[in-house]
Amino acid sequence: MKQGIKKAVGSLFFSAGLIALLVVLSMIFIPKNNMKAFGMEDVPANGILGEKADTIDVVIVGDSESYSSFSPMQMWEQQGFTSYVCGTPGQYLYQSETFLEKAFENQKPSVVVLETNAIYRKMSPSAAVMNTVENMFSIFRYHDRWKSMGSDDFLKPVNYTWTDDMKGYRYNNAVDQAPTKEYMIPTDQAAPIEALNEEYVKNMAEFCRENGVAFLLVSTPSTVNWNYSRHNGIEALAKEYNIPYIDMNLMRQEIPIDWTKDTRDQGDHLNHSGAVKVSSWFGKFVKEKFSLKDRRQDSSYSQWNDALGRYKKTVGEV
């Protein structure tokens, strides 16, 4: 019996020691700044970490559809509120949730948008578990940094300083027209949503509710990824959890996407001219709907005006 207790206590101490080591190593291995040179992953999306505290009004998460469709700088120029796209290629909902939680550590946005294409991306439960482990111990996410680590990693604290002039938007002006324009053919069928995905949407909605933030589901235009059956699926989901839903694929009057000009890859993603149309309508809508402030004259947001100049140069408006 005594031996048994001794062994149990020993195991507990061993596990505690291991956890302590993982915590220490996580502190060492986490990138000390949010730039690629420091080992940061998904740099454009993580640019939000370098934004001044409590300065972002709208946070957008999702996959490539999100960073191809929403241009925060254009919405800033036209409406005067701040937004950031934490979108990454092929983003899974567990990643969306992680981005959201990270953003909320330093920001108090008024609106959160989830681009709905990620809801139909099948997730591996193992990968979702691993993502949770990585969130708890960043050594698992950044272990490969051992090759490029220096003394600063051991001595300096985390200090995110980099901001993205595009605010997560990825500019692309290529044109490759879509073969199909009529892709929203009405049907009563609803594309089924995986239970795990539904759980993540529910959790994100709950998270926003707890933080007093509006949560929106938005389907951006895409002839390849979207159809009426998916629209029905998301509409049912939105109804079940009482989440507002906007499907831009059905808003041809408000957002007149020309599929011969506004896509860069045959309807899969919008190009810059498509993003301009989406951002024009969405900026106006979200500002009015949620009474977002116009901050263009606010001196504490002067960096946004500076970034706007550089953004315009990049997109060829200057």
Add this chain to the structure above:
Amino acid sequence: MAMDSYYSIAYLALFLPLVIVVYTLFPKKGRWAVLLGSSLIFFWCISGKLVIYLLASIVSIHYGGIWIALLGTHKDERIRLAAETQGGPTKKELRKIYQKKQMAVTAGIALFNVGLLLFLKYTPFFMGNINRLLAALKIPAALEIPAMAVPIGISFYALQAVSYIMDVYWGKIPAQGNICRLALYMCFFPRLIEGPICRFKEMDEQLFNGERIHFDNLVRGSQRIVFGMMKKLVVADRLNLFIKNVYENPGQYDGGVIAMGAVLYTCQLYMDFSGTMDIVLGTGEIFGIQLPENFRQPFFSKSISQFWQRWHITLGTWFKDYIFYPVSMLRPMKKLTSFGRKHVGNYYGPLLSGGCALFCVWLCNGLWHGSGWNYIFFGMYHFALIFGAQIFEPAAAKICKVLHIPRKSVAWGTVRIVRTAALVCVGEMFFRAHGLKAGLGMFVNMVTNFTFASVKDGSLFQIGMDKKDFLIVAVAVLIVFINSILKEKSIDPREWLGKRGLPVRWGLCYGLILFVIIFGAYGVGYVPLDPIYAGF
């Protein structure tokens, strides 16, 4: 949840701990049922409905074994009756009649199981070859090659099925009346994907006993699992970055890089397979089940024959027991041996029949590894090396004597070890190459275009792995090497560790765990290598 290998989060963090907990909570009598249930769930998670093939194999050997036993009882009964009455067949005749019947049942069951394996694994290969033949003969016809879904571990459990039925036939074991015990023997989850290939006699009691989980077993098993993870995640998966590039585009590299690719692939294969075996045997150890070892420091072998007694041991012994000996014992083989002894002497005489049996073994060995001509070549390559060594042994002994080479010296032993390793690496190069033609091309390139240019100009470190990658692989290989030396000296590294003081014990355990976490090739930018032997 995707549970496709022993390295998946689902297996290590969920399935295995859950089975351990449920197993512990169950009374001793019912623990075998926990192992069987979890094994079937494990199989279902990977192969789904293909479980039907596994069940068919289990049912076949169960009823086959009972049939053989019944024939044996019937034979004894008739012999007893024959002794009491007169005029019927003699004892000898009865024995012969029943032996034939038993042999027919055994052959039928063995063929059924091997047939399933052949059908599922080799149909595309055979049909592809028929199509090539038709094309060569300019016959305008082609067979449609079906996409076959192969149940996980069939190459391993099919051989276990054959060994069971043959052991029952040979009277080594009694037929097992409890189909659940047979099912557990066939599909025990830790050994399901990559073996080892077990024998019913050595596994049945252990699996059925329901031994309680001892703390020491849990610790020792976990240590072995982490060590296996190091081999796989730090070495095998990291080497994949280099190996994939070299074998995908062998024409782009000089002979030096190809030689490096051959050596590193051999290293990868060893680390992948022996790492998995560490996880398998470690898991078994947790449940107090001693599964047979599949490796015994193979790179300390002084000959190819010795190598195969140390590498994938359970496959080698299976081929020895169920192919080599039965073929050697065939009447024509016995006649051939007698003929040989008369005409070429007592050394070379038995080699004739031995060579035939050896040829069968290596043809089967090559084919077992995969359906492709490069695998058959791989088998024939090792057959030629082993058989050639046997033929030239007297000559080699004489040459050493004339040249005054002390054959038992350390230096000569080292030369033999290096030579064996080099020959193994060449064989593995053919094994990994995309087809026999590519393998031959790589071999010619390696021999005719061998340079150190890639090391000198640094291009070696731009083929997927940089200098730091090579360094970390070297450190991990060194750890495995030290572990192997200890084992060669009959020192159990874990027993040694268990006797150290707490700081050393915990320090080394923490060190190994963190070494895997930091230097493992997983996460963004890495594609985990599919367990190589699971595909065979």
